[in-house]
Amino acid sequence: MIVAGFLTCCGHPQAPQAPKDAQILESFAYFPMEIGHKWTYGAKEGPDVVFEVVGKESVNGIECFKTLRTVADEVTPFYVSLSRQGLMIHRVANEDYHPPFLEFAFPITEPEAAGRTWSGMIGERMYEIRTRNTGSETVALPSGPVDAISVSERMEHGRRVEGEDKTVIDASLSTHFWIVRDFGVVKLIGKERDPHNPSNREFDWTLKSFRRTR
Numbered sequence: 001m002i003v004a005g006f007l008t009c010c011g012h013p014q015a016p017q018a019p020k021d022a023q024i025l026e027s028f029a030y031f032p033m034e035i036g037h038k039w040t041y042g043a044k045e046g047p048d049v050v051f052e053v054v055g056k057e058s059v060n061g062i063e064c065f066k067t068l069r070t071v072a073d074e075v076t077p078f079y080v081s082l083s084r085q086g087l088m089i090h091r092v093a094n095e096d097y098h099p100p101f102l103e104f105a106f107p108i109t110e111p112e113a114a115g116r117t118w119s120g121m122i123g124e125r126m127y128e129i130r131t132r133n134t135g136s137e138t139v140a141l142p143s144g145p146v147d148a149i150s151v152s153e154r155m156e157h158g159r160r161v162e163g164e165d166k167t168v169i170d171a172s173l174s175t176h177f178w179i180v181r182d183f184g185v186v187k188l189i190g191k192e193r194d195p196h197n198p199s200n201r202e203f204d205w206t207l208k209s210f211r212r213t214r
Helices: 022-028
Strands: 037-042 049-059 064-071 072-080 086-092 097-106 115-122 125-141 142-162 167-180 185-194 202-213
Touching: 037 185, 049 072, 064 086, 097 125, 125 185, 142 185
Parallel strands: none
Antiparallel strands: 037 049, 037 202, 049 064, 064 072, 072 086, 086 097, 097 115, 115 125, 125 142, 142 167, 167 185, 185 202
């Protein structure tokens, strides 16, 4: 199903504040995860980026959706779970997140004043990720402007300086997501900063199509 015209309802007035339990249940609709669902994003530069839910697998005892990201001939598996807490990342490629990373907290419709900070290991390296839901925001899509939930995220990989009480940031990745009910992430942009890599990566992906299994 092509995205054009998919959200004619986005300009409707906001519904009255729902009890938190109802808000949490409503949040699941923002992440339609089912085997066979497929999202295709157009990249500002480079080939299309495709995410497809291909099955379920257990990661450290937690049942996860296995989602493949395909860019040209490069395929990367992501293992994520959905619960009343929100959407959580458990593994990317062959690197586990210890502890699992709560990327999108429920209720997703409730902005976070201060945001959240996650510190842990991804594979063998230490990371810190700061995430903040900034609430409803209008984002421009090929089909026109739509209201979406806006989430910003900054991931940093650092190292302790021997003999000094400080950490040096080796690399960082800043990403901004826009999420729409019944479609999931409709747009994301990001910038990577790595002093050891002069070709720092930037990306700008916008949803072109979303194929449902039913």
